[in-house]
Amino acid sequence: AGQEISWIYCGDKIDPIHEKYIKEWEGKNPGWKVTPEVVGWEQCQDKATTLAAAGTPVGMAYVGSRTLKEFAQNDLIVPVPMTDDEKKSYYPNIVDTVTFNGTQWGVPVAFSTKALYWNKDLFKQAGLDPESPPKTWAEEIADAKAIKEKTGIAGYGLPAKTFDNTMHQFMHWVYTNNGKVIDGDKIVMDSPEVLAALQAYKDITPYSVEGATAYEQNEIRAIFLDGKVGMIQAGSGAAARLKDTKINWGVAPLPLGPSAKGKGTLLITDSLAVFKGTGVEDKAIEFAKFITSPGPQGEYELQGGAGLTPLRPSPKVDEFVKADPSWQPFIDGIAFGGPEPLFTDYKGFQNSMIEMVQSVVTGKAEPADALKKAAGEIDAFK
Amino acid sequence: MGQLFLNRVQKFFGDFEVLKGVQLEVKNGEFVVFVGPSGCGKSTLLRMIAGLDATSAGDIVIDGVRVNDLPPVKRGIAMVFQSYALYPHMSVFENIAFPLRVENMEEEKLKAKVEHAARILHLDQRLQQKPGMLSGGQRQRVAIGRAIVREPKIFLFDEPLSNLDAALRADMRIELAKLHRQLKATMIYVTHDQVEAMTMADRIVVLNAGEIAQTGAPLELYHKPANIFVASFIGNPKMNFLPVTCIGASTAGVEIDYKGQKATIPVAPRQGGAGKELTLGVRPEHIQIGSGDITLTVAPTVIERLGAQTVAYASLDGEGENFCATLPGSAGVRPDQALLAGINVADCHLFDEKGIAFERQVELTDIDMNLLNPTAAA
Amino acid sequence: MGQLFLNRVQKFFGDFEVLKGVQLEVKNGEFVVFVGPSGCGKSTLLRMIAGLDATSAGDIVIDGVRVNDLPPVKRGIAMVFQSYALYPHMSVFENIAFPLRVENMEEEKLKAKVEHAARILHLDQRLQQKPGMLSGGQRQRVAIGRAIVREPKIFLFDEPLSNLDAALRADMRIELAKLHRQLKATMIYVTHDQVEAMTMADRIVVLNAGEIAQTGAPLELYHKPANIFVASFIGNPKMNFLPVTCIGASTAGVEIDYKGQKATIPVAPRQGGAGKELTLGVRPEHIQIGSGDITLTVAPTVIERLGAQTVAYASLDGEGENFCATLPGSAGVRPDQALLAGINVADCHLFDEKGIAFERQVELTDIDMNLLNPTAAA
Amino acid sequence: MKQPHLLINRYKWYEIIGIYAGILVFLTFVLAPFVEGFLVSLKPLSQLFSSPYRFIPENGSFEAYRTMWVSVPGFARYIFNSFFISTVVTSVVLVLVIPAAYAFARFEFKGAGVLLGAFLAVNMFSGAVLLIPLFRLMRSFGLLNTYFAIMVPGIAFLIPSAIWLLRTYMMRIPRELDEAAFVDGASHFYTLRRVILPIAMPGITVVAITTFIGSYAQQFIYALTFNSKTEFAPLPVGLFAYFGRQEVVWNELMAASFVGIAPAMIVIFFLQRYLVSGLTAGAVKQ
Amino acid sequence: MSVQRNAVIFAWILLFPAVLYVTVIVAYPLVDTFILSFTDASLKKTTNWVGWVNYGKIFNSTFAEVIFRTFVWTFFSVSIKMIIGVFGATMLNSAVPGRALFRVLTMPPWVVPMAIGIFMWGWMYNGQFGMISGMLQRLGLASGPVAFLAEGSTAFWATIITDVWIGVPLVTLYMLAAMQAIPQDLYEAAWTDGAGRFYRFRRITLPLIVPSMITMSMLSLIATFNSFDIIWILTRGGPSGETTTMIIDTYRTAIGSNKYGEGAARAVLICIFLSIFCLCYFRVTSRLASGDKR
Numbered sequence A: 001a002g003q004e005i006s007w008i009y010c011g012d013k014i015d016p017i018h019e020k021y022i023k024e025w026e027g028k029n030p031g032w033k034v035t036p037e038v039v040g041w042e043q044c045q046d047k048a049t050t051l052a053a054a055g056t057p058v059g060m061a062y063v064g065s066r067t068l069k070e071f072a073q074n075d076l077i078v079p080v081p082m083t084d085d086e087k088k089s090y091y092p093n094i095v096d097t098v099t100f101n102g103t104q105w106g107v108p109v110a111f112s113t114k115a116l117y118w119n120k121d122l123f124k125q126a127g128l129d130p131e132s133p134p135k136t137w138a139e140e141i142a143d144a145k146a147i148k149e150k151t152g153i154a155g156y157g158l159p160a161k162t163f164d165n166t167m168h169q170f171m172h173w174v175y176t177n178n179g180k181v182i183d184g185d186k187i188v189m190d191s192p193e194v195l196a197a198l199q200a201y202k203d204i205t206p207y208s209v210e211g212a213t214a215y216e217q218n219e220i221r222a223i224f225l226d227g228k229v230g231m232i233q234a235g236s237g238a239a240a241r242l243k244d245t246k247i248n249w250g251v252a253p254l255p256l257g258p259s260a261k262g263k264g265t266l267l268i269t270d271s272l273a274v275f276k277g278t279g280v281e282d283k284a285i286e287f288a289k290f291i292t293s294p295g296p297q298g299e300y301e302l303q304g305g306a307g308l309t310p311l312r313p314s315p316k317v318d319e320f321v322k323a324d325p326s327w328q329p330f331i332d333g334i335a336f337g338g339p340e341p342l343f344t345d346y347k348g349f350q351n352s353m354i355e356m357v358q359s360v361v362t363g364k365a366e367p368a369d370a371l372k373k374a375a376g377e378i379d380a381f382k
Numbered sequence B, C: 001m002g003q004l005f006l007n008r009v010q011k012f013f014g015d016f017e018v019l020k021g022v023q024l025e026v027k028n029g030e031f032v033v034f035v036g037p038s039g040c041g042k043s044t045l046l047r048m049i050a051g052l053d054a055t056s057a058g059d060i061v062i063d064g065v066r067v068n069d070l071p072p073v074k075r076g077i078a079m080v081f082q083s084y085a086l087y088p089h090m091s092v093f094e095n096i097a098f099p100l101r102v103e104n105m106e107e108e109k110l111k112a113k114v115e116h117a118a119r120i121l122h123l124d125q126r127l128q129q130k131p132g133m134l135s136g137g138q139r140q141r142v143a144i145g146r147a148i149v150r151e152p153k154i155f156l157f158d159e160p161l162s163n164l165d166a167a168l169r170a171d172m173r174i175e176l177a178k179l180h181r182q183l184k185a186t187m188i189y190v191t192h193d194q195v196e197a198m199t200m201a202d203r204i205v206v207l208n209a210g211e212i213a214q215t216g217a218p219l220e221l222y223h224k225p226a227n228i229f230v231a232s233f234i235g236n237p238k239m240n241f242l243p244v245t246c247i248g249a250s251t252a253g254v255e256i257d258y259k260g261q262k263a264t265i266p267v268a269p270r271q272g273g274a275g276k277e278l279t280l281g282v283r284p285e286h287i288q289i290g291s292g293d294i295t296l297t298v299a300p301t302v303i304e305r306l307g308a309q310t311v312a313y314a315s316l317d318g319e320g321e322n323f324c325a326t327l328p329g330s331a332g333v334r335p336d337q338a339l340l341a342g343i344n345v346a347d348c349h350l351f352d353e354k355g356i357a358f359e360r361q362v363e364l365t366d367i368d369m370n371l372l373n374p375t376a377a378a
Numbered sequence D: 001m002k003q004p005h006l007l008i009n010r011y012k013w014y015e016i017i018g019i020y021a022g023i024l025v026f027l028t029f030v031l032a033p034f035v036e037g038f039l040v041s042l043k044p045l046s047q048l049f050s051s052p053y054r055f056i057p058e059n060g061s062f063e064a065y066r067t068m069w070v071s072v073p074g075f076a077r078y079i080f081n082s083f084f085i086s087t088v089v090t091s092v093v094l095v096l097v098i099p100a101a102y103a104f105a106r107f108e109f110k111g112a113g114v115l116l117g118a119f120l121a122v123n124m125f126s127g128a129v130l131l132i133p134l135f136r137l138m139r140s141f142g143l144l145n146t147y148f149a150i151m152v153p154g155i156a157f158l159i160p161s162a163i164w165l166l167r168t169y170m171m172r173i174p175r176e177l178d179e180a181a182f183v184d185g186a187s188h189f190y191t192l193r194r195v196i197l198p199i200a201m202p203g204i205t206v207v208a209i210t211t212f213i214g215s216y217a218q219q220f221i222y223a224l225t226f227n228s229k230t231e232f233a234p235l236p237v238g239l240f241a242y243f244g245r246q247e248v249v250w251n252e253l254m255a256a257s258f259v260g261i262a263p264a265m266i267v268i269f270f271l272q273r274y275l276v277s278g279l280t281a282g283a284v285k286q
Numbered sequence E: 001m002s003v004q005r006n007a008v009i010f011a012w013i014l015l016f017p018a019v020l021y022v023t024v025i026v027a028y029p030l031v032d033t034f035i036l037s038f039t040d041a042s043l044k045k046t047t048n049w050v051g052w053v054n055y056g057k058i059f060n061s062t063f064a065e066v067i068f069r070t071f072v073w074t075f076f077s078v079s080i081k082m083i084i085g086v087f088g089a090t091m092l093n094s095a096v097p098g099r100a101l102f103r104v105l106t107m108p109p110w111v112v113p114m115a116i117g118i119f120m121w122g123w124m125y126n127g128q129f130g131m132i133s134g135m136l137q138r139l140g141l142a143s144g145p146v147a148f149l150a151e152g153s154t155a156f157w158a159t160i161i162t163d164v165w166i167g168v169p170l171v172t173l174y175m176l177a178a179m180q181a182i183p184q185d186l187y188e189a190a191w192t193d194g195a196g197r198f199y200r201f202r203r204i205t206l207p208l209i210v211p212s213m214i215t216m217s218m219l220s221l222i223a224t225f226n227s228f229d230i231i232w233i234l235t236r237g238g239p240s241g242e243t244t245t246m247i248i249d250t251y252r253t254a255i256g257s258n259k260y261g262e263g264a265a266r267a268v269l270i271c272i273f274l275s276i277f278c279l280c281y282f283r284v285t286s287r288l289a290s291g292d293k294r
């Protein structure tokens, strides 16, 4: 009897590489069929959740790893434990993004990190050395100031719209200053490291794109592509786009804060979650592991342009980086990077963080107060 | 069958009592005309009979069945609305055909019927037009057409000819009379046209402020109005009224005094009336120039020459009331030229202080006016 | 000032020519009544004068200014619509006050005016009601009220009294006449009521199928209709027509032969008419029983007793035409009892084969009917 | 142009200018975002965002109008689905709503007000909250992943406002017309069909357009959640196919939007003729 | 009375299909939502009855602010929609050549899937690349980019304008239909009495479309109160929560955080608010509609 694994697949269409490997897997598992349903990015996760909540879960869904904790706690998904070998095959810290209660709840399928892009032309116009990007926050702020004052063009692109990404961007700063939001079950956000990050936000705002709260990262990136901002932090996708422009650009690891221990970044992964109660859980796990195994995954993530960072080190990756050194900073950050903090009510947590950032950026609150307030709020979302 | 009985029918709009207990029996096949001042409740009564307005109290009985709760169609009536109520989206043909379509009449028969009605109503040229393209009179005729193609037990007409010219109106009158004879249907007809009322009615019902003032055959109302209201309402121009004093009564009638002139009015006498203030009524058409049992010298202020008749208006000194006389078309009267108006007692009406008429000793041999002795009225 | 001149005014609705070149001059302060069969174009003409319908051809001139392209308000007219056109959302008061509100009249003066108009129209009790709660006649009075509170140069009334009872209608007639005198405004008035037309008009315009059939003072139309159409349209019941043969003409008039009876009709003679088929017209009210210059033996089939008058209808043998006589209310006629109807030649009208009248030798001393010698007409 | 019969409809030159100016202002507001959208559809993706703002795009082309069909091959199907779904939904809604609106407009009965309010209450809950219970309902009816999954809830949520709109419109039709029909022996139903329906045409047209658009373009969330099959997906869902992995293909998305709304615009164009004035001309003396 | 009873029965027959349909499809979800509002339903498989707790939770410090903002937002949006809609309908109601085309050209904002329309506004509001900011700079009215969504105050109005834009076609269309139903002879009568176009509009058109305006504004009020996509796509309720309305709040709770119980409580609350509001509105306006007191 044929069985079916339904898969909510985010995006506009199924990646040809996935299509190829689905066929391959189906070939190896006669009687089994994988039926991906393509759902737009905005809605795919909600749809998976709704279906699960309504009692007809899909076999497998592409979700942000941050939601795994919530799914797990509510008994919607099954654990997908990794063997030590498997764990080891990934870059450091990646497995953490899917780990909760000591086991893994999803299979990472996509990974992204950020680096600093800078516009060499603007640096030159501002009298800065176009070949030396800022290494620390202090330099970054100073460079931004110089650009703003000398050229009248914004020095830094700070996205602070009410969007997920606003928190992500801030988390990059937290992780480049060795900060932490939650440690185990304890909120540790109200720390000097995080405060410094927030203070830096406040300091760089005057030299940032006017109206930070109106932009999210893609919009900021568009401004950068248009040459109207000196520096942004963005994923690998920006590089591919920059190649189509006339802009002289460089990409470097994210600048570090005073308490940094090394290059850091926020590690965001998306995972394949396997839902409980479908009767095909085991097969789904099997398929999930297959489709994210080094072969298919490597082929998938290194197509370029998609803005993905490789999940696993491999000779192929090294080759790739050699061919295009702009990949290096994205991989460098992984070492001291941190995961998205896992909260039961992740959205609640995120809203508080955004609120905090916005209140500082718009000057409505002092960093210390904002931080204290947010730290208090997010306790409820653990 | 189309026998109708209204039993103490009342109608309130909010607190406003429009009909105050109307009691009326209409025989099958009778032609009853409702007349009354504007706003007295004629349309309302018609609408209640039709079943469009709910009855606040009382019963409406058709052919022995209390129909208060029946919808219009079950009452077997057809109605011409005062406001026409044409279907604006349908051609004249379809408007007239509507009731037949409802009955699912076969196309050919329907067409014949509609075309017949249209011919009667002089609408044959307009059958394909929409109501919006018609003149007022044409619309009204369409509304009539819609009622007459059906053959109901009871027709209700609400001022159906008011927008037609005299010639057409005379035509229509004849057509409706013909229809009445043919179908032997009961017809209830509201009109403001006295000629229509007098010529068409078997019986006229005079309504006044929601009450029946009098019911009777046309000539009965004309010759023997029951009260001042009916006396003044029936007849055009309206009856002249003179204040008189009662000085006595005898079998010959009631003796009165008008400004020193004494006369005996041949009405059924009542006892103990002496000294009372009464009202003498005389119709303009009964005024003759020169002599009479009672005479008045009046100087007409306005002379209306209608061709066939001349109407002279004067105001009686002292009283604001107009005094009016209908004279032959060729009458030699001139404005402000005083003349002697003579009144014969046989033509007079007499009303008591409450406006109730003394019964005239007019020799109406019978209530059936067809047998009326033509010499009875002056 | 309110002088109006219509110069070959035409109106087409699509291909249908409703008005076929109407030529008319109305003097300032004149009271002109339009009559004509239903659908002949009266309302259309009024709407064109008002400036509501476009003129297809010709000029409308008010006080010497061609107003074809001016909006109504610049023409200084007020109009009562045949369809009332009341504002359903406004109380009676506001409906009547509307034109004054437009003028921004101050509240107190406005109130006084509206209340005055309402009193005249017997609407004082209804001022706070909405049109939907009014009877047909009440609505019509509101429409009149709206026109009369303004004081325009020209009033246009489209059958303003058609839904009123005789008494109220007489009242209103007097009020409108009063208004006419007071304001000295020009009034153009459409009616189907012959009495209204005859009494109110300085001049009557008879329209027939979009053309003016005749214009003239009321009595002129009555006594000297220009053609068969006017002769039959004016006067109620309508004129009787008899087919006669011309046998000659002299200064005394035209000699005719009706079924062997020869008579000389006192009309302006025309040459060479001998042997032609003419039409003799005589009004029902000019028929007398017993004798006459020409006599007919007829047996009335229908007798209508209107009280003041009796109308007898007979059909002349051979001809389908009805023959009608208006007799006194007390006339001793009975259905199917043959009688001798006499016609005096002095009362007769004569029409040629095209329907054009021979001018009657009636001594209308002047076109001004006020000076009319009362003995002129039979 | 032929001069209108009615002089009241003739305008002075300054009135004409005023009216056209008014229309211009109004349409500017209404269409401005589409200008922006249209410009986007003409630009190559790489230079979608460039400042300073230029009204006329540099080397714009209609390329996106071609590639949109290629990058989302099912797009024609989505349009068809939307069209089909909307047509069915509109028909059903009209069939249900016309009698109901008539009942509310013409009959006085106990509970009319409450019922009318209850219909409104349906619209007071946002779709998002009702999603899960509705989903369960659809599942128990076995309607998931069919055209019905999209139509059935769509109809339910379009009914209330349709009833309200039509009821208000019908209340303006002179009551005498119904009465005349009843007197002529027509049943209520016959009256509704032959008298009220034609006269209420402008109101019905508005409701039809509203419903059609509502289900053609606006009802997205049910279509998304209750249906997983691409072959049944309507236009709004289909348009999301242009949202790529990282980047939205804006130019094609816009081109597709323009192409997608064209059929609905054509429908409106034909329906708007029924918004004719003077439908009650000559009906009653006012 | 039985004429009445017959009519009532018939009325119910007419209503039955619609009522049945809506009941079958919507009643269950509505009741379910209502029940849910007293539970702690979430992604968890088990739900517990918690009584009024969910309602208690709503009334926190920001709640009053959100409610107030929602009402203000709705008020402005509906009023502007009505004003522009009536204005547009008036223009499109004039007998000028090309009006059929103009009527159709009014419709696109409504025909285009809502999200797309909102994206287009998003671009217009964009400070760097947007049309409005660009035009302002061109015309020298602004010295630099104006990011409309950056400030609470401008974002508030920006979302309102977008909502207005999406709602205007329907209002216009409906008002147009209402205007077309006014008998021509009323205008003619007013015209002969000297009333100019504007006066006729004010004294005849306007009062006669009031019933339609009441209906439309109420439907619009409900839709606007629940208007979600616009704010969500443009600002997500930000910045700093300054465009957060009740429905955004509800969505965040119910869908964002998967707290179905709490979300349901908020939804029920919205319904209660709206019901009360509609009732009052209807009371007030129907009195207003029945009198033309100038």
Ligand SMILES: Nc1ncnc2c1ncn2[C@@H]1O[C@H](COP(=O)(O)OP(=O)(O)OP(=O)(O)O)[C@@H](O)[C@H]1O
Residues within 6 Å of the ligand: B132, B133, B134, B135, B136, B137, B138, B163, C013, C016, C018, C036, C037, C038, C039, C040, C041, C042, C043, C044, C045, C082
């Ligand atoms: N919009 C129109 N389209 C076509 N024909 C029309 C239109 N309006 C009026 N007519 C026709 O023009 C003729 C004259 O109409 P009008 O209303 O002027 O008549 P009328 O003399 O006022 O009649 P009535 O006494 O019945 O009111 C009628 O035959 C009518 O059918």
Ligand SMILES: Nc1ncnc2c1ncn2[C@@H]1O[C@H](COP(=O)(O)OP(=O)(O)OP(=O)(O)O)[C@@H](O)[C@H]1O
Residues within 6 Å of the ligand: B013, B016, B018, B036, B037, B038, B039, B040, B041, B042, B043, B044, B045, B082, C132, C133, C134, C135, C136, C137, C138, C163
């Ligand atoms: N819906 C209503 N609400 C309140 N009063 C009303 C309503 N309908 C009619 N009336 C009043 O009832 C009275 C009788 O109206 P009805 O229409 O029966 O009069 P009518 O005798 O037909 O008068 P007309 O001869 O003027 O047509 C009028 O005074 C009218 O104002």
Ligand SMILES: [Mg+2]
Residues within 6 Å of the ligand: B042, B043, B044, B082, B158, C135, C136, C137
């Ligand atoms: Mg009446």
Ligand SMILES: [Mg+2]
Residues within 6 Å of the ligand: B135, B136, B137, C042, C043, C044, C082, C158
């Ligand atoms: Mg007319």
